[in-house]
Amino acid sequence: MEKQTITIYDVAREASVSMATVSRVVNGNPNVKPATRKKVLEVIDRLDYRPNAVARGLASKKTTTVGLIIPDVTNMFFSSLARGIDDVATMYKYNIILANSDENSQKEVQVVNNLLAKQVDGLIYMGHDISDSIRSEFSRSKTPVVLAGSIDPDQQVGSVNIDYIAAVAAATKQLLTSGNKRVAFVSGPLTEALNSQYRLRGYKKALDEAGVAYDESLVFESQYSYQSGLALFERLQKAKATAAIVSDDEVAIGILNAARDAGVKIPEDFEIIASNNTKLTEMSRPRMTSIDQPLYDIGAVAMRLLTKMMNKEEIDEKTIMLGYDITERDSTK
Incomplete structure (x- = not known):
């Protein structure tokens, strides 16, 4: 029946x-x-x-639905942010449509358009990079957009993040202070503003303050994956690096495991500081020291900012910076 x-x-x-x-x-x-x-x-x-949410949306011109664009569902950095977003969305009775963009800029544009076609009231974008094509989609549609855990150098859209320049500078300084002469900076693609305009600047700032010359051979670009980290360790050794600050936790674990496979002692012979303090940093052996971004809070605050934008509430600041720490564990001296 x-x-x-x-x-x-x-x-x-x-x-x-x-x-x-x-x-x-x-x-x-x-x-x-x-x-x-x-x-x-x-x-x-x-x-x-x-x-019926659809019928309700037609009557009120609002669908109470938010589109969430996530570059890689399997990466713990994004899933931790998503939890904070989801909890606040539930509190304000918004439904979430999740779309995975596979860190592919063509697919991102397609995903944005699909979500806008579903008449979402707002978008939360988690990509590390806002390409020009994505930017033009954002400005063409009148839908409010907030970035979670990323940054818009042009400050056209809302964003919630930490002070990446200060955080990377603090981590780099710590590695220099513990006696490392050659500290490597392992970054995601430098085409992404987050890496080139913020993290790399923090790294250079710490070197400058310590009177250490910047050496390009110590800067490594990597994809955000464990495999990339495994492959990188050999290159770090060739560059005679004795420590690395790594901008993604999966990459950091790849480097850590490759180092241990090569018989390199962590932290005695090689120190590592990760960047996101996801659960992975606790699961690795030795456990990893990491910049601690409050990922859940970044997600929650991003969703709250979006609710304000969707309801046309007064907003003091479109770019919100939360605090960070460096959580000390066993991958540093």
């Missing part, structure tokens, strides 16, 4: 109230007598009525 779709009309009839009253109860409008509200909620419960 096919399940009958229960409509707002059925609820109104069963509860002997108008459809407008049912609508007010469903949408949390306070102008309903408590006894009436209780009766309507009981009928909703008994009939298992589920308001």
Whole structure:
């Protein structure tokens, strides 16, 4: 037997109230007598009525849906951010449509357009890079956009992050202070503003303050994957690096494991500082020292900022910077 779709009309009839009253109860409008509200909620419960989000969206011109663009669902950095986003979305009764862009700029444009076609009320973008094509999609659509855990140098869209320049400078300084003459900087692609304009600047700043000359042969670009980290260690050894600051935790674990496979002692012969303090840093042996970005909070604050934008609330600051720490573990002296 096919399940009958229960409509707002059925609820109104069963509860002997108008459809407008049912609508007010469903949408949390306070102008309903408590006894009436209780009766309507009981009928909703008994009939298992589920308001039709699409129909509701047509009536209010809002779908209460947010599009979440995630470059790699399997990377713990993004999944930690997504948890914070999801919790706040639930609190404000927004649904989330998750789209995986595979860190591919053509696919990103396609994904943005697909989400906009679904009439989402807002977008949270987690890509490390805002390409010109993505930027033009953002400005063409009037949909509010917030970046979570990334940064827009042009500050056209909202973003929530940490001070990446200061964080990388602090980590680099720590490695120099513990006696390393050749500290490598392992970064994601330098075409990404986050890496070239922020993290690399932090690295250079620390070298400069310590009176150490910048050496390009100690800067390594890498994809954000464990495999890339494994492959990199040999190159770090050839460059005579004795320490590395690594901008992705999977890459850091790859370097750590390759070092141990090569019989290199961590941290005695080689020190590593990771960047995201995801669970991976606790799971590795030795456990890894890391810049600690409050990933869950970054996600939560990004979603809250987006709700303000979607509701056209007053916003003091489009770029929000949260604090960071360096969590000391066993991959540094």
